[in-house]
Amino acid sequence: MTAGRDWRADPEAGQYTDPFWDALEADRFLLHRCRDCEETFFPPAPVCPRCGRTDVAWVEADGRGRLVSFTRQHVAPPGFEAPLALGVVELVEGPRLLAGLPGDAAPSLDATVELTAVEYDADYDRRDRSGRPFFAARIVE
Amino acid sequence: MRIGGATLTTLKNEYGARLSTPSGLVVAVHPIGRGMTVPVSVRYIERSRSCGANSIRRPFAPAGQNSTRRGGAVKPPRAQVRAGDRHVPTPHVAGVATLPNGEYDAPERDLALRVALDALEAADCPAGALDGIYMPKPRPWTAQGLFSTLLTNLLGARPRRTVEVYTGGTSGGTAFRTAVADLRAGRAERALVLAVERTSTVETADYFGYVLSLFDREFAAPAGPSIPAVYAASARRYCHDRDVDRSTLAEVVVKNRANGAANPRGLFEESVTVEGVLDARPIAEPLGLYECPAPCDGAAALVLAADGDPPDGAVSVVGVGGRHAASHLLGPRDGPLYALPAVEGAVDAALTDAGIDAAADLDLLEPYAPFPHVEAALTEAVGLFDRGAGAAACARGATATDGAHPVSPSGGCLGRGHPAMVTPLLNYAAAVRQLRGTAPAPLQVPGARTALTTTEHGHVDGATAAVFRRGSA
Numbered sequence: 001m002t003a004g005r006d007w008r009a010d011p012e013a014g015q016y017t018d019p020f021w022d023a024l025e026a027d028r029f030l031l032h033r034c035r036d037c038e039e040t041f042f043p044p045a046p047v048c049p050r051c052g053r054t055d056v057a058w059v060e061a062d063g064r065g066r067l068v069s070f071t072r073q074h075v076a077p078p079g080f081e082a083p084l085a086l087g088v089v090e091l092v093e094g095p096r097l098l099a100g101l102p103g104d105a106a107p108s109l110d111a112t113v114e115l116t117a118v119e120y121d122a123d124y125d126r127r128d129r130s131g132r133p134f135f136a137a138r139i140v141e
Numbered sequence: 142m143r144i145g146g147a148t149l150t151t152l153k154n155e156y157g158a159r160l161s162t163p164s165g166l167v168v169a170v171h172p173i174g175r176g177m178t179v180p181v182s183v184r185y186i187e188r189s190r191s192c193g194a195n196s197i198r199r200p201f202a203p204a205g206q207n208s209t210r211r212g213g214a215v216k217p218p219r220a221q222v223r224a225g226d227r228h229v230p231t232p233h234v235a236g237v238a239t240l241p242n243g244e245y246d247a248p249e250r251d252l253a254l255r256v257a258l259d260a261l262e263a264a265d266c267p268a269g270a271l272d273g274i275y276m277p278k279p280r281p282w283t284a285q286g287l288f289s290t291l292l293t294n295l296l297g298a299r300p301r302r303t304v305e306v307y308t309g310g311t312s313g314g315t316a317f318r319t320a321v322a323d324l325r326a327g328r329a330e331r332a333l334v335l336a337v338e339r340t341s342t343v344e345t346a347d348y349f350g351y352v353l354s355l356f357d358r359e360f361a362a363p364a365g366p367s368i369p370a371v372y373a374a375s376a377r378r379y380c381h382d383r384d385v386d387r388s389t390l391a392e393v394v395v396k397n398r399a400n401g402a403a404n405p406r407g408l409f410e411e412s413v414t415v416e417g418v419l420d421a422r423p424i425a426e427p428l429g430l431y432e433c434p435a436p437c438d439g440a441a442a443l444v445l446a447a448d449g450d451p452p453d454g455a456v457s458v459v460g461v462g463g464r465h466a467a468s469h470l471l472g473p474r475d476g477p478l479y480a481l482p483a484v485e486g487a488v489d490a491a492l493t494d495a496g497i498d499a500a501a502d503l504d505l506l507e508p509y510a511p512f513p514h515v516e517a518a519l520t521e522a523v524g525l526f527d528r529g530a531g532a533a534a535c536a537r538g539a540t541a542t543d544g545a546h547p548v549s550p551s552g553g554c555l556g557r558g559h560p561a562m563v564t565p566l567l568n569y570a571a572a573v574r575q576l577r578g579t580a581p582a583p584l585q586v587p588g589a590r591t592a593l594t595t596t597e598h599g600h601v602d603g604a605t606a607a608v609f610r611r612g613s614a
């Protein structure tokens with residue numbers, strides 16, 4: 001199945017990223033992979049950011065990654081509790097993403113983390129993703 | 142970059158930040174509320190280059206272009222309209238005006254009119270002679286919409302083109318580049334580039350809502366990030382990978398705050414120490430208050446002219462460039478979190494455009510560097526220092542006003558205060574004053590002839606660069 005082209009051909013297909021949230025409900029974290037150049041990327045989009053081709057497909061992530069960096073925000077947006085711990089995670093497949101770092105474990109650079117689906121409890125209007133779980137990074141070691 | 146109204150208030154409380162004007166009048170900033178107006182009768186008219194006193198515009202006859210109407214009987218020979226054969230004019234800065242950074246009660250309209258009229262007067266250029274008006278689109282909390290149209294009508298201008306552009310922190314750079322492109326192409330001979338911003342009017346919650354909207358609202362914003370948070374992440378990684386201590390990075394803040402304190406147009410009177418930087422209230426660890434730029438109000442305008450040869454000693458725009466990396470607030474796809482491919486690309490393009498071999502050949506830099514590791518990494522990225530050596534170079538004085546490579550003599554984002562929409566123009570104005578020899582005395586780089594400025598937005602996702610030179614190109 002070619003996710004990008006199928007979606008473009010069907011105006012009733014809904015949002016391109018719907019499959020990501022459906023999978024996250026089932027504790028699966030989906031990425032995108034280009035069938036031409038094998039680039040794995042996130043966020044998902046109907047085009048490969050490396051080679052520009054559109055033969056892209058959903059693939060399930062291992063779920064583990066490396067903590068590239070982290071911070072603790074002492075001034076948080078309304079709807080979020082300060083201090084707020086955030087990490088930049090590089091997944092084993094390569095893509096980089098931003099994720100909350102819940103829990104008390106002290107983060108350290110290059111720590112192994114695991115993505116988990118979490119109930120979303122911040123008072124931020126996610127529009128049509130409201131009520132869906134979100135994801136966070138748990139420090140494994 | 143912005144830390145919201147509440148933080149600004151706290152910052153001012155803790156710092157006792159004050160505004161000083163060149164007249165020597167010092168006014169304390171009220172910690173809460175907007176009950177203060179800077180005595181804006183103190184003006185900053187800098188007259189230098191005339192763009193033609195009492196000149197009458199020739200309608201629709203840009204330099205070097207055939208004005209034969211489409212469909213007319215006489216068609217120009219093809220060779221005459223080929224850009225490659227056309228003389229490309231070099232725009233020069235005919236007038237500059239800036240308001241000191243601070244907090245203003247007056248509406249954006251009034252601040253914009255002040256700098257616009259001052260710059261036009263300095264350029265000896267009536268508003269009716271403008272071919273183009275270029276500005277950043279004021280940010281969402283600005284009450285007045287369709288701002289450039291309001292201004293055009295009030296000025297009685299009849300430009301061929303108005304541009305209101307929003308690309309985050311590069312907006313002023315994008316407006317400037319667009320003006321330069323029009324001047325070079327013969328689409329305009331006189332351009333007004335201006336910017337205005339009041340962050341003092343935005344409520345903290347609204348500001349954070351705006352900042353969240355900059356992030357990917359589906360996959361990143363729900364985590365609750367801020368702009369300092371992503372710069373904190375890159376700062377931490379930069380320090381780790383390049384083996385740089387935060388205390389060494391703090392030297393960049395100390396240098397810029399000292400420069401900013403000596404700049405009468407800056408927000409702060411006080412300088413800071415390394416210890417003060419390290420002990421400041423944390424904003425997003427490891428970054429503390431003084432490692433983040435302070436939002437404020439400001440306005441600036443430049444009149445660019447390309448109506449014949451620049452007068453002797455004029456400051457010209459001799460190089461422009463820009464680049465956007467494949468990145469959105471989380472570092473480039475193909476490099477570490479702190480890599481600056483957008484800046485490298487923009488600066489490389491601008492230097493090539495200017496015919497300058499290396500950034501080391503320039504007399505000074507006025508970069509858009511809102512956090513200390515960005516300035517350090519930028520000086521490395523453009524080749525002034527080895528990778529990881531930027532902060533140490535600053536600590537030993539290499540980027541001081543009297544150093545080998547002066548960087549941010551005006552104080553920059555960290556030392557001067559940071560009205561983000563205006564900062565690019567403040568950098569241009571600082572560069573022009575340096576090259577004219579009219580920078581504030583302790584900050585003047587003696588004999589400066591060439592200067593590089595940059596802008597950036599997001600987490601250095603996109604960048605622009607401009608090179609200025611005194612004397613004809």
Ligand SMILES: [Zn+2]
Nearest residue numbers: 034037048051
């Ligand atoms: Zn590909």
